[in-house]
Amino acid sequence: MSKGIFPLKGAVQHYAWGGDTFIPSLLGIDNASSTPFAEYWLGVHHRGAAQIKQQDKWINLDQLTSLPFLLKILDVNRMLSIQSHPSKAQAEIGFQQENEKGIPLDASHRVFKDDNHKPELMVALSDFWLLHGFRSLDQIKQVCHNIPAFQVLESHITDIPSFYSYLMNLDTDSCDAILNELSNYLQTLDVSDKNEPHHWAAKAFDQYGNDKGIFSIYFYNLVHLKKGEAIYQEAGIPHAYLQGQNVEIMANSDNVFRAGLTPKHIDIDLLLSHLDFTPIVPTVIQAQKHNSSLSVYKSPAKEFEVHHIALKAKQQLTLNSTSPECCFCMGGEVTITSEGQKMTCSKGTSFFVEAGVSYALSSVAECSLYRAIVP
Numbered sequence: 001m002s003k004g005i006f007p008l009k010g011a012v013q014h015y016a017w018g019g020d021t022f023i024p025s026l027l028g029i030d031n032a033s034s035t036p037f038a039e040y041w042l043g044v045h046h047r048g049a050a051q052i053k054q055q056d057k058w059i060n061l062d063q064l065t066s067l068p069f070l071l072k073i074l075d076v077n078r079m080l081s082i083q084s085h086p087s088k089a090q091a092e093i094g095f096q097q098e099n100e101k102g103i104p105l106d107a108s109h110r111v112f113k114d115d116n117h118k119p120e121l122m123v124a125l126s127d128f129w130l131l132h133g134f135r136s137l138d139q140i141k142q143v144c145h146n147i148p149a150f151q152v153l154e155s156h157i158t159d160i161p162s163f164y165s166y167l168m169n170l171d172t173d174s175c176d177a178i179l180n181e182l183s184n185y186l187q188t189l190d191v192s193d194k195n196e197p198h199h200w201a202a203k204a205f206d207q208y209g210n211d212k213g214i215f216s217i218y219f220y221n222l223v224h225l226k227k228g229e230a231i232y233q234e235a236g237i238p239h240a241y242l243q244g245q246n247v248e249i250m251a252n253s254d255n256v257f258r259a260g261l262t263p264k265h266i267d268i269d270l271l272l273s274h275l276d277f278t279p280i281v282p283t284v285i286q287a288q289k290h291n292s293s294l295s296v297y298k299s300p301a302k303e304f305e306v307h308h309i310a311l312k313a314k315q316q317l318t319l320n321s322t323s324p325e326c327c328f329c330m331g332g333e334v335t336i337t338s339e340g341q342k343m344t345c346s347k348g349t350s351f352f353v354e355a356g357v358s359y360a361l362s363s364v365a366e367c368s369l370y371r372a373i374v375p
């Protein structure tokens with residue numbers, strides 16, 4: 001492939017939890033049938049590789065290059081499963097063990113789909129709610145004390161790992177008794193406040209019925225991100241996206257431990273042995289200004305870094321790619337020039353840059369771009 005910059009086209013994932021307006025309007029797609037558009041992928045993942053345009057032909061990006069990251073736009077309408085991801089070392093061991101057991105890669109009870117970790121960073125494009133990591137033991141005790149249905153749990157709270165293990169292993173009758181009482185209790189309350197766990201528990205009952213994941217809504221931190229704020233999912237930290245739109249970037253992996261709010265397979269023992277029970281206060285990541293038009297979202301991940309580029313009309317910015325890059329235009333219009341190449345990118349369109357290319361952005365109209373690189 002000749003060095004340069006290429007128009008890039010992503011792959012849409014129509015998962016049922018997706019909204020039906022945000023991504024279609026971003027991409028300029030008519031969605032009269034109200035099909036859910038959950039995710040838009042820019043990367044080389046085998047379930048949805050992006051394409052680049054070379055000499056008027058669209059070619060799968062994975063045929064031409066590899067990328068350690070997958071950049072996505074998400075529109076979360078209905079809450080996603082509670083999950084965590086393994087560390088790199090855990091993934092290597094788990095993948096090998098499941099291979100040795102002869103569990104097919106596509107089996108519903110297969111947990112390790114590959115031998116990679118899956119650090120994730122998301123930048124909110126709207127108000128965004130998610131669950132992230134365990135609350136403190138004192139907070140968990142307080143919640144159980146305050147909610148009548150949970151008072152039966154109070155005597156089981158010694159430490160977080162054993163309490164959570166107790167919850168996840170509750171038999172169906174005991175679990176139903178507690179959750180039925182909680183569900184009745186919620187019906188007596190105003191649950192409209194999205195910054196209260198009750199709101200999401202009521203929604204979860206509607207969506208999943210008596211699901212053990214509903215406990216986690218109360219015992220994990222409920223985080224409300226404002227537009228432009230970001231959060232990072234370290235290995236082992238349980239999390240669940242609840243509602244909103246975001247830009248998400250992750251290492252290439254499908255390794256997910258599920259812990260509820262899902263019809264999919266949950267391996268409780270495997271989950272418990274890989275979960276980080278340390279209580280945390282969520283770290284909200286703010287973009288760091290690199291210059292007047294480019295800001296950086298820092299995270300510990302070695303596979304990716306996300307930049308936000310905001311240009312006023314008729315503004316210029318020169319960039320050098322030190323790795324392959326994917327850029328997505330959220331709004332406005334920008335001209336990209338590099339050694340004899342010139343193209344225009346507007347709302348909903350993307351471009352791919354090879355490593356070692358110097359290029360200039362020149363905004364036609366005020367524009368906003370997300371840029372993914374390998375740091």
Ligand SMILES: [Zn+2]
Binds near residue numbers: 083233239
């Ligand atoms: Zn995740």
